[in-house]
Amino acid sequence: MKYTRSRIVGEVVLFETFKGDVNEIAELSKALASHKALTVKPEFHVHVSGSIDTTRLSKALKAVQNINKDVEKKVDEFTQWSTEIAKLAKRNIDIGLLKELNSLGPKCLKEILALNSLTNEKFDEYCELYREKEKLSFEQFNMI
Structure with a gap:
């Protein structure tokens, strides 16, 4: 499976171009869902009061959720495309x-x-x- 590095959002590197079969893309989606495929390194800033900067953590978590949704959407589109082009190939x-x-x-x-x-x-x-x-x-x- 091939990945093309696309951009960095916060501390998360996004990959948007996938080349591989449906099973590989589905495995990637599952890995993203369990966050095993991502390296998210949010920096925690301790303020004078001793509290954790939850804004950066929240942004990183939202980025992970957005990546997961995007990959799931692409897997769904690829699966539907694969099914539909197979139907088309059976026609004249x-x-x-x-x-x-x-x-x-x-x-x-x-x-x-x-x-x-x-x-x-x-x-x-x-x-x-x-x-x-x-x-x-x-x-x-x-x-x-």
């Missing part, structure tokens, strides 16, 4: 269109859901239009 789809949608990943989930909701007749019309667009693009490219 142009292989070029399927490859294009597959390469876009979960960010094209809305388009895949829309295609899956089409009747067979409308779906075939869409695929025919896609093939025509590809043909015109190929012809235009070869004219240059």
Whole structure:
């Protein structure tokens, strides 16, 4: 599994790009839920009165909760995308269109859901239009 370092919020390093299969991402989500995958080092400041600076601790805990929610959302989106693109692949789809949608990943989930909701007749019309667009693009490219 690959991670791309994204940014630092407080004392928490966030990773936002995940490349791996669904099981690896689910394991990461579980690890984040149990806080084993994070190194959170909030600094406690002792004031003259002897109390702990709870503001920094509260911010760090909120950051951890936000990370967990974000990862869970991405896992859910990836799982749904994977299921929906598998449904799409079972239909009479142009292989070029399927490859294009597959390469876009979960960010094209809305388009895949829309295609899956089409009747067979409308779906075939869409695929025919896609093939025509590809043909015109190929012809235009070869004219240059």
